[in-house]
Amino acid sequence: MNHNIKEIAELAGVSRSTASRVISGKGYVSQEVRQRVTAVIEELQYKPSAVARAMVSQRTHNIGVIVFREWQPIVSHPLYGKLIDAILLAAEARGYSVFLKTDQEMSLRSTGYLMEQRVDGLILISRLRKNVIDYVKKFNVPYLMVNGSTDDPEVIHLVSNDEEGGQRVAEHLHGLGHRRFLVIAGPQEHRSHNLRLEGFKRGLAKLGGAENVEIAPSPESGFEHGYRLMAERADDFLRDGRTAVFATNDMLALGVMKALLERGIDVPGRASVMGFDDVASAAMFAPALTTVRVDTERMGRDAVGLLDRLIRKEEGVPMLNEYASELIVRQSTRPGPSGHETAAAPPEGEG
Amino acid sequence: MNHNIKEIAELAGVSRSTASRVISGKGYVSQEVRQRVTAVIEELQYKPSAVARAMVSQRTHNIGVIVFREWQPIVSHPLYGKLIDAILLAAEARGYSVFLKTDQEMSLRSTGYLMEQRVDGLILISRLRKNVIDYVKKFNVPYLMVNGSTDDPEVIHLVSNDEEGGQRVAEHLHGLGHRRFLVIAGPQEHRSHNLRLEGFKRGLAKLGGAENVEIAPSPESGFEHGYRLMAERADDFLRDGRTAVFATNDMLALGVMKALLERGIDVPGRASVMGFDDVASAAMFAPALTTVRVDTERMGRDAVGLLDRLIRKEEGVPMLNEYASELIVRQSTRPGPSGHETAAAPPEGEG
DNA sequence: TGATCGGATGGGAGCGATCCCACATGGGAA
DNA sequence: TTCCCATGTGGGATCGCTCCCATCCGATCA
Numbered sequence: 007m008n009h010n011i012k013e014i015a016e017l018a019g020v021s022r023s024t025a026s027r028v029i030s031g032k033g034y035v036s037q038e039v040r041q042r043v044t045a046v047i048e049e050l051q052y053k054p055s056a057v058a059r060a061m062v063s064q065r066t067h068n069i070g071v072i073v074f075r076e077w078q079p080i081v082s083h084p085l086y087g088k089l090i091d092a093i094l095l096a097a098e099a100r101g102y103s104v105f106l107k108t109d110q111e112m113s114l115r116s117t118g119y120l121m122e123q124r125v126d127g128l129i130l131i132s133r134l135r136k137n138v139i140d141y142v143k144k145f146n147v148p149y150l151m152v153n154g155s156t157d158d159p160e161v162i163h164l165v166s167n168d169e170e171g172g173q174r175v176a177e178h179l180h181g182l183g184h185r186r187f188l189v190i191a192g193p194q195e196h197r198s199h200n201l202r203l204e205g206f207k208r209g210l211a212k213l214g215g216a217e218n219v220e221i222a223p224s225p226e227s228g229f230e231h232g233y234r235l236m237a238e239r240a241d242d243f244l245r246d247g248r249t250a251v252f253a254t255n256d257m258l259a260l261g262v263m264k265a266l267l268e269r270g271i272d273v274p275g276r277a278s279v280m281g282f283d284d285v286a287s288a289a290m291f292a293p294a295l296t297t298v299r300v301d302t303e304r305m306g307r308d309a310v311g312l313l314d315r316l317i318r319k320e321e322g323v324p325m326l327n328e329y330a331s332e333l334i335v336r337q338s339t340r341p342g343p344s345g346h347e348t349a350a351a352p353p354e355g356e357g
Numbered sequence: 358m359n360h361n362i363k364e365i366a367e368l369a370g371v372s373r374s375t376a377s378r379v380i381s382g383k384g385y386v387s388q389e390v391r392q393r394v395t396a397v398i399e400e401l402q403y404k405p406s407a408v409a410r411a412m413v414s415q416r417t418h419n420i421g422v423i424v425f426r427e428w429q430p431i432v433s434h435p436l437y438g439k440l441i442d443a444i445l446l447a448a449e450a451r452g453y454s455v456f457l458k459t460d461q462e463m464s465l466r467s468t469g470y471l472m473e474q475r476v477d478g479l480i481l482i483s484r485l486r487k488n489v490i491d492y493v494k495k496f497n498v499p500y501l502m503v504n505g506s507t508d509d510p511e512v513i514h515l516v517s518n519d520e521e522g523g524q525r526v527a528e529h530l531h532g533l534g535h536r537r538f539l540v541i542a543g544p545q546e547h548r549s550h551n552l553r554l555e556g557f558k559r560g561l562a563k564l565g566g567a568e569n570v571e572i573a574p575s576p577e578s579g580f581e582h583g584y585r586l587m588a589e590r591a592d593d594f595l596r597d598g599r600t601a602v603f604a605t606n607d608m609l610a611l612g613v614m615k616a617l618l619e620r621g622i623d624v625p626g627r628a629s630v631m632g633f634d635d636v637a638s639a640a641m642f643a644p645a646l647t648t649v650r651v652d653t654e655r656m657g658r659d660a661v662g663l664l665d666r667l668i669r670k671e672e673g674v675p676m677l678n679e680y681a682s683e684l685i686v687r688q689s690t691r692p693g694p695s696g697h698e699t700a701a702a703p704p705e706g707e708g
Numbered sequence: 709t710g711a712t713c714g715g716a717t718g719g720g721a722g723c724g725a726t727c728c729c730a731c732a733t734g735g736g737a738a
Numbered sequence: 739t740t741c742c743c744a745t746g747t748g749g750g751a752t753c754g755c756t757c758c759c760a761t762c763c764g765a766t767c768a
Contacts, residue, residue: 008474008496008497010753010754010755011754011755011756012754012755020717020718021717021718021719022718022719022754022755022756023717023718023719023756023757024716024717024718026755026756026757027716027717029755030756032756033716033717033757034714034715034716034717035715035716035717036715036716036717039716039717051495051496053469053472053473053474053496054473054754054755055473055474055753055754055755056470056473056474056475057408057411057412057417057474057475057753057754057755058412058723058753058754058755058756059473059754059755059756060408060723060755061408061409061412061722061723061724061725061753061754061755061756062722062723062754062755062756062757063723063755063756064723066408068456068475084637087438090457091459094457094458094459095459098458098459098466098467103456103458103467103470103471103475104456104457104458105419105454105455105456105457106441106445106455106456106457107445107449107454108442108445108446108449115449116449116454118404119407119454120454121404122404122405122406122407123359123404123406123407123408123724124407124408124419124454144402145359145402145404146359229641260641261641263643264641264642264643267643268643286435287638287641290580290611290612290615290638290642291615291641291642291643292614292615292618292619292642292643361723361724361725362724362725362726363724363725371747371748372747372748372749373724373725373726373748373749374726374727374747374748374749375746375747375748377725377726377727378746378747380725381726383726384727384746384747385744385745385746385747386745386746386747387745387746387747390746390747405724405725406723406724406725408723408724408725409723409724409725409726409753410724410725410726411725411753412723412724412725412726412752412753412754412755413724413725413726413727413752413753414725414726414753415753474754
């Protein structure tokens, strides 16, 4: 069932060269011969070997995607899943096949495989440890980083505009009249979490009138961590008269909501909650989560596009690519004590 | 930065053959020469080209994973994401790299790429259309199907024991005293949805005493479909005195819960809800969803293991591999009108 | 008429590895 | 001493393809 170009050529009564010309569509071939060869190819379900082609062309038309794996292996990470989807789609459109790899802190094994000239380029996702990046740098393979945690200036980055997004959160919550906040701040080594928090603080400072902001650091960014942190702090939250929680990503926020709801604290009735990312489950949760959407699809698409330019050795590929974020208002936020519009209205207001 | 074995050999002052022996660890090489070659390899960060190796060995050490893509591209599908994760991990452990592809009904393009001798074997996931399967069959590539929708006897299948799982659902709900049910039945062309429903009906029949089962077919299996269907039927549901909903997968069930909750129908207070799959969000939702867990990780691991055996041309690879399902009781179910233990208790019972 | 050129085709080299075979050495068995 | 075999090494062929170069044919042009 597996044929090669020599067989095709023989069966069509031509030379390998001619068969090759028919397949690639390059060079002169008479109409008649072309048809003859095509017929044989069709009949035998012949597909030229990608391996052999890669051998001579020095191009595999494969790209590698490496995702950091925290704790339990998670490609099914709600955010990175979306990103990978977008990358897959874009890669396909450009004729690339995608190798997916997850990598952990120390083991460079799986990354090493890709360095065996298996790929034309590499997309690195998330908080990959420095050693992975350093390792990749050693090889002669174009690469770029999406939503990365370093700001290594040598590395091409695609990032969401997290700081601006953080400001949006502040504006929204402040605009609704909230003045006393709890922030569940994900791992601050991670660029995104850090900037979201900074943006939030800056936004609040600009608007003025915030009475209190408590920041609860979370060493990890998963659902359970948001849940646990909020569960521990629920009583304090009520006692301190806080009315809004901002978690620096959606998974944390979902955990927060669940902890609140389980304790009979109504969301958004008693507490407004906001997240960041617009993960799929954000819209599904009851109540649906108000959040900031990052245009993951565009990021994925651009990642492939830029990588493709790198592979083709085009000049002038931008080093830093930022993506605007968009406020998505859903059901988890509601006017707070300082009333709606602008401010001043007494802490009243119907359901 | 990219070297080849010839360079290594020259720098170490040996022949290509000897260098090759050092690299592969096969054949006789003197201690001294081995060290010399190793040193050069180390210094130059040399990695043998996987492409060239594949060329001669006729083995790529790559496997392809093809997932059906419904509507919006979704590899980040909650269930398949988990599965892919497991496959990735297992593949890595066995020294395979994986190509991830999504495919839609008609386009065989992306699948075609993999047929260009890019992979040693193929894992097909979910309800791939028949034409994809037929297409794959034409080529000389080992493959198997996970959670597939056909029962083509020529194809090696890995499936969850959906019928048994369906029975578990019936037993659990019946045991809690529920007697009037609504079933949101996902696409019946899909083997899983179909068998889950069948199992549920059979289980109920066996137990006896079920007063009424309404079956609401859903043409798709997503969250929104569960939501919409339940929203439409909420009034009827109450009027008919039904107390439990079984949706044939978790996403549908989550949609159901949200629709119920939004209408002020308490879950599990007024209605118990069950799903199937134990998707990540099932545990996160408030209330957490009672469901049936499929051992996705083992399925993924076995998929790679069996495929590996196929690739090595081992005999006796089992055609049908079923995986037991496990009841996961969480917060979305609660005793119904016919009381708890066994039955008989009058339709009373505190909060 | 011979040179030139576009169309059409075939043959050889080479991509980077592996593997088979040839060959060289030295020690132990016959 | 001769033979054999384990050890150690090098060279050529090969995997399936593309690409360069050579060749050939017929038509056009000087």
